[in-house]
Amino acid sequence: MFAVPFMFSWAYRLAMSFKRVATAGDLVRFHASLRIECGDCHAAQTLGAMEVVTRCGTGSLDRIRKRLVCARCGRKAARLIVLPPV
Secondary structure, three states: OOOOOOOOOHHHOOOOOOOOOOEHHHHHHOOOEEEEEEOOOOOEEEEEHHHHHHHHOOOEHHHHHHHOOOOOOOOOOEEEEEEOOO
């Protein structure tokens, strides 16, 4: 038996799909956005897919996360959250 997240209804489980978003290019392909949050001071910014590609290139999100520095506190403690298309 497997666990299903509580926010999804069983009625929609067959219609849902899961996408692996590993690069900024994947963000563009799936029309997703990226929310960047600082783990220390909780500053946050949401960027569209093309903004991420323009600022950081089309590389992996893990590589991008390691390079990000918070503008408020100056630390490298970024958390990346992929947001679905609107």
